[in-house]
Amino acid sequence: MRSLLFVSLLAVGVAGCAGSGQHPGEPDAGDEAVAARVQVLFDDQCTSCHSEPEAAARLDLEAAVTTGSLVDRPARGVEGRMLVAPGRPESSYLIDKLQGTHLEVGGRGARMPRRADALSDADVETIRRWIAAGAPR
Numbered sequence: 001m002r003s004l005l006f007v008s009l010l011a012v013g014v015a016g017c018a019g020s021g022q023h024p025g026e027p028d029a030g031d032e033a034v035a036a037r038v039q040v041l042f043d044d045q046c047t048s049c050h051s052e053p054e055a056a057a058r059l060d061l062e063a064a065v066t067t068g069s070l071v072d073r074p075a076r077g078v079e080g081r082m083l084v085a086p087g088r089p090e091s092s093y094l095i096d097k098l099q100g101t102h103l104e105v106g107g108r109g110a111r112m113p114r115r116a117d118a119l120s121d122a123d124v125e126t127i128r129r130w131i132a133a134g135a136p137r
């Protein structure tokens with residue numbers, strides 16, 4: 001009886017892993033690809049202003065994905081909101097600043113990237129997906 005239970009638990013475990021191709025709680029390869037694309041976006045669109053030694057808003061976006069520096073970091077421009085709340089794009093000020101809803105949530109300043117056109121919907125969606133996946137590095 002006991003070994004039967006063990007075997008069926010094992011079967012469930014194997015089927016679960018085979019189904020998703022990942023261990024629970026770990027980002028899958030797709031998430032890692034999204035994370036890499038997010039950093040490329042930051043490098044292309046943001047680091048001209050957001051990098052040391054004089055990072056705008058003291059926000060350095062060089063390698064921000066791999067260092068995790070945005071995650072659970074309080075936004076400067078608004079009370080009580082994180083730049084990136086992992087798993088919760090709707091609560092992440094980064095998304096507000098990119099889609100131009102930052103004033104609605106009590107924030108300030110301009111829509112990002114400041115200098116030019118807004119990011120495309122597809123690019124904002126990539127960043128949203130990355131946050132929804134838990135902001136993997």
Ligand code: HEC
Pocket residue numbers: 041042045046047048049050056057059074075076077078083093094097108109110111112113114115119
């Ligand atoms: C031309 C310079 C410039 C570019 C390019 C730029 N930013 Fe900014 N960013 C600023 C300045 C200046 C501020 C502070 C004033 C404000 O909030 O508008 C700021 C503020 C922010 C904030 C708010 C930080 C906080 O703690 O409140 C976020 C988030 C942000 N930028 C993200 C980005 C992202 C992501 C990109 C690229 C898609 C980007 N910025 C591109 C100049 C820039």
